[in-house]
Amino acid sequence: MKRWLGPLLVLGVAATIGWYATLAAAPQVIMARAWDRLAEQAGVNRMTHSPLVTASRQTIVRPSPDLAYSVCAFDLSDAPLAIHAQPVPGHYWSLTVFDHQTNVAFVASDRDSKGAPVDIVLATAGQQVPVGVQRIDLHADKGVALIRVLVNSRETFDSVREYRNQSWCRPVG
DSSP states (O other), rough: HHHHHHHHHHHHHHHHHHHHHHHHHHHHHHHHHHHHHHHHOOOOOOOOOOOOTTTTOOOOSSOTTTTEEEEEEOOOOOEEEEEEOOOOTSSEEEEEEEEEOOOOOOEHHHHHHHOOOOEEEETTOOOOOOOTSSEEEESEEEEEEEEEOOOSOOGGHHHHHHHTTTTEEEEEE
């Protein structure tokens, strides 16, 4: 029995290290794949307003068919990024910024803004932003900003689109 103790201990340590490495790396790998797909389809540092999701048209796994998505895959390596989220009256909406590890760096919704637009600037350390703007500091250059609007019925989608098209993201400067 003693001769199995050493190999079992080595196996346990290796399994623990493998498990931890997987947990540590998974968010970055997931976000890198998602960022690449979104950047390829929609471009970088620009807001794209997608049509309602169907089973045959989905970029991200398991999107909600009740939500209209607007997405901005961003890269802050050249400049900070300004984001403007236009509220959609009578509809739940939210703006969420995810960093390179899928962490939520910022979130605001219709309940937070009370009908006013949300304007933020994403920046990394050392980048200058205009005075008076809400600065959101990120530890890495890449991430995704996502606006979701609850579409009460497919018949209201055109009126929702009118407001969504007023939301944008673009480099500062």
